[in-house]
Amino acid sequence: MQKEFLEQCLAEGMSLEAIGKQAGKHESTVSYWLKKHGLEASKTGVHAAKGAPEKVDLERLLAERLSLREIADRLDRSLATIRHWMRSYELESERSARLRESKDACRTRSKTASLRCPKHGPGKFVARADGRFRCAQCRMDAVAKRRRSLKRILVEEAGGGCVLCGYTRCDRALEFHHLDPKAKQFQITSHTRSLARLRAEASKCVLLCSNCHAEVEAGITTVPLNLSPDTCPG
Ligand SMILES: [Zn+2]
Ligand SMILES: [Zn+2]
Incomplete structure (x- = not known):
């Protein structure tokens, strides 16, 4: 047949x-x-x-x-x-509408566009270097994610916890304290830089939890000299 x-x-x-x-x-x-x-x-x-x-x-x-x-x-x-x-029926799926609008935006060569993200819905998109658009919220999420993973590495390399009290539970509550404020080039957690630059900056710091850090900054507590990274054998 x-x-x-x-x-x-x-x-x-x-x-x-x-x-x-x-x-x-x-x-x-x-x-x-x-x-x-x-x-x-x-x-x-x-x-x-x-x-x-x-x-x-x-x-x-x-x-x-x-x-x-x-x-x-x-x-x-x-x-x-x-x-x-x-x-x-001349209906359009969300996906094909998204692609069509995105193509239109690319053609106009604008820096931003109102497009639809499959994850965040309608919102602001920003042009990338290659001219294609990316959801601004997705981009912010990606930056935050990268920041968290960089911090995880730096925290791990700095001993994993507060040098004064041993706190380790939450990376967000761990901060890099510059031993010599004059040597400080930038605040480690507020910047997204290469791991190499962050490492260089972290080498001038000790890791403190938020509480201990506040106490050190207030002058109530001091970081013992033998805990400074320069004198630390490892
Ligand atoms: Zn998005
Ligand atoms: Zn502490």
Whole structure:
């Protein structure tokens, strides 16, 4: 049995029995040839038989920001069917709207644009060096993430905890205290620089927890000289 013939029958929603009747073959023969051609009887047949999805259903699911594949699953239709009806209803998925708007923004060569982020929704995007746009919130998140991972490395290298009280629980409550304020070039945690530069700066510091740091800055506590990094053997 020809593949094209079987495909056509399936697309029309015909059952195995109906196909068999039309071809003058037994149902099991039809089933054999479907398998041979890698076609799926029940599913494709059911999809085709269900007919067009309602426009309102598609609009509702699109509003839920589902992907076309998810919509196909929800409506129990094939992806091709959903694509086809999206085109004929002139509907646009969030993803394709995003891509189209992004392309338009690139063409205008502006520095910022109002686009949609799959994670943060509609918002401000900023142009990157290559001219493509990136969600400003995503970029801030990435910077914060990099900052946290750099700090983790520096904290680990500085002994992992407060040199005075041994506190280790939370990196955010650990600070780099410059032993010689005159040697300070920048505040370590407020900058995103290369690890090498941060390391160089951290080498002039001891690690203190926020409480001990406040006490040191207030003059209540002093950092013993033998804890300074220069005199520290390791
Ligand atoms: Zn984002
Ligand atoms: Zn402490």
